[in-house]
Amino acid sequence: MxxxxxxxxxxxxxxxxxxxxxxxxxxxxxxxxxxxxxxxxxxxxxxxxxxxxxxxxxxxxxxxxxxxxxxxxxxxxxxxxxxxHNRQPDIRVSIYAEDRKGIVEDVTTALADAGLNILHLDSNFDEEPGSPKPTFYLHIEGTLSKGIEPVEKALDALCEEKRMNIQLIPVSPGIK
Missing domain, CATH: 3.30.70.260 (ACT domain)
Incomplete structure (x- = not known):
């Protein structure tokens, strides 16, 4: 056994x-x-x-x-x-925004609703000299359950509504 x-x-x-x-x-x-x-x-x-x-x-x-x-x-x-049982990610997402309460909730909820299963999440913040607030960043790797399009739409909405800078990188073959 x-x-x-x-x-x-x-x-x-x-x-x-x-x-x-x-x-x-x-x-x-x-x-x-x-x-x-x-x-x-x-x-x-x-x-x-x-x-x-x-x-x-x-x-x-x-x-x-x-x-x-x-x-x-x-x-x-x-x-x-x-x-x-090791699972490999389909996509990587990097998100940068002015630090504020609720960023992780906003991002993870939007991605979960879009069908992303998060395999790895790394977050931190950098204090930039002269900046009123630190920059918060999230690096996420995950697998898609509904395809990439719902994730792209969710990330576009976050960019527009929450003023985030976002980079999406497909890493699995066949993801476009």
């Missing part, structure tokens, strides 16, 4: 977290699958698929000392999965 778990960890960022975590899990007999890792301000977060022949409780016993040693809190959830 294939036992896959989603392991998420978060804590203060510092060099060596990924190397020490992956080495410890490998030595314990884990096989690592898909993962996503990011530094957010002074914090580091990890989500990874872990194949483990034992139970969730046994995996917790493996991860607990690693988390304690690295100063990371963690959660483990059983998930159905295999390494080949």
């Amino acid at each position: 294939e036992n896959w778990f989603m392991l998420s960890m978060v804590g203060k960022d510092r060099p060596g977290i990924v190397a020490r975590l992956s080495a410890s899990l490998c030595r314990a007999g884990c096989n690592l699958g898909e993962s996503s890792m990011a530094a957010l301000s002074d914090n580091f977060t990890i989500m990874m698929m872990v194949h483990w022949e034992g139970t969730q409780e046994e995996l917790t016993g493996v991860v607990q000392p690693i988390g304690d040693n690295l100063g990371l809190t963690f959660n483990i959830h059983p998930v159905p999965g295999k390494l080949e």
